[in-house]
Amino acid sequence: MIGAIEAGGTKMICAVGRSWREVRDAKKYVVTTTAPDETTTTVMEWFASQHEITPLGAIGVASFGPIDFATNSIARSTPKEAWRGVSWRDAVTNYLGPIALGFDTDTSAAGLAEWHWGAAQRRRVVVYVTIGTGIGGGLIIDGEALHGLLHPEFGHMFVPRQRGDEFAGTCPTHGDCLEGLACGLAVNRRWNGSSEQLAPEHAAWELESDYLALAMVNIIMVASPEVIVLGGGVMKVEGLMEKVRTKTRDLVAGYIAKDALSSEIDTYLVTPGLGSSSGVVGAFVLGARACRNSA
Ligand SMILES: [Zn+2]
Incomplete structure (x- = not known):
């Protein structure tokens, strides 16, 4: 049995299961992200109660970032000040004792889930990007999330500001x-309204798709992914994906002469195959891999 935590900046989604399907279909335990002590206590007490029913072999934490792999904690550069340096290793060990822990960013984990069972199966180089309250991404190469100096931070690339x-x-x-x-928060603040309230034909989405297409071209030119999976709440806006596809194709302008970037762009820029479950299923992947490595 594996414990899975999608540790987001606004909520934590928790589940246990023996397989990815069990985790996907499980009734989730959802905790609003507040102060670190309060949140991790609520989350870990729930896992401790699950652990008593059926012992967990490992736990996977797919966390908002940036994260520190050496200490399994939230990096000190996170804009969420209260969470700076908060250790998931300590939180897990305090409640479950010495248990295998898999730890990565929420977006790398979601990318792994999409690589295993979602929209990016059997692809060698995969990028997963989420456009929600914030923007983040993971780069999956041969089924492993890329870790270098740290981990990719797709949301913090620079794109040329659009005229006006x-x-x-x-x-x-x-x-x-x-x-x-271009994150959801930026859309809300720029247009003084919630992105869910802006009609699909609102000018917000022309500008949004301009920025997202520029980001896609940067990703394509740097990492040459075989598929890009675009998740997150903002991408659910009607027609936005089509705009991003068209503009990405036009900006690439045939420079990379592949059907995926012209006639087959619809199957190149895709929505998550696992829907909104990519993150928590990704946490399961991290836990299952940690369990296997500890065996
Ligand atoms: Zn930034």
């Missing part, structure tokens, strides 16, 4: 990086 856009940007570190200009 004078919005300062929401990123506390960079201002107008991609996340600062």
